[in-house]
Amino acid sequence: MVPPKTPKPASPPLDKDFGRAHTETVLQLTGNKTLATLVDLARGDAGILEEINLPGEEARRLMELGFLPGMRITAGWSAPGGDPRVFQVDGSEVALRRETARHLRVRLDPPKRSL
Numbered sequence: 001m002v003p004p005k006t007p008k009p010a011s012p013p014l015d016k017d018f019g020r021a022h023t024e025t026v027l028q029l030t031g032n033k034t035l036a037t038l039v040d041l042a043r044g045d046a047g048i049l050e051e052i053n054l055p056g057e058e059a060r061r062l063m064e065l066g067f068l069p070g071m072r073i074t075a076g077w078s079a080p081g082g083d084p085r086v087f088q089v090d091g092s093e094v095a096l097r098r099e100t101a102r103h104l105r106v107r108l109d110p111p112k113r114s115l
Contacts, residue, residue, distance in 0.1 A: 036108060038087060038101035041075035047106025049073055049089075054103045062104070066090035072109055 035050055049071050052059045066089040067073070076086035076093060084095040096104075 034108070035105040038073065038075065038085075038096065038104045038106060039098055041073075041106070043075055043077065046072055046074040046109040048109050049104060050107050051105040052103065053105065054100070058100070062100075065094050066092055067094075067104065073104075073106060 036047065038047070041047060049067060049069050051069070052062060052067065054062070071089055074088040076088055078085035083098045085098065085101060086093050086095050087101070088094075
C-alpha cells in the first residue's frame with residue numbers, strides 16, 4: 001500500500017509588493033532624466049530644450065528667437081572671456097550671456113552618427 005501524498009504548501013508570489021504603488025515607483029525610476037543647463041554644454045554638444053526658468057518677458061523673447069521646448073540647441077563658440085556664448089537653434093546662431101544660459105535646461109542629445 002502506497003502512503004497518501006501530502007499536498008505541497010503554496011509557494012509565495014514572486015513579488016508581494018506588485019500593485020499600483022509598485023508600478024508608480026518603477027515608472028518614476030525609468031522616466032528620470034538628467035537635465036543640464038546650456039552653460040554645461042561644451043562646444044559642439046547638443047541638447048533638447050526642456051525648461052526656460054526666466055520671468056515672462058525674458059522667456060517670451062527667447063521663444064521668439066527660437067528657444068522653444070523640444071528644440072535641439074547646439075553649443076558654439078564663446079568670446080575670449082567665455083561670455084557671451086553662441087548657440088545654434090533652428091538654423092540661427094544666437095549669443096547668450098552666461099547668466100541667461102544658466103536658466104535654460106536641456107536634456108543631453110547624443111551626437112548624430114555619420115555613415
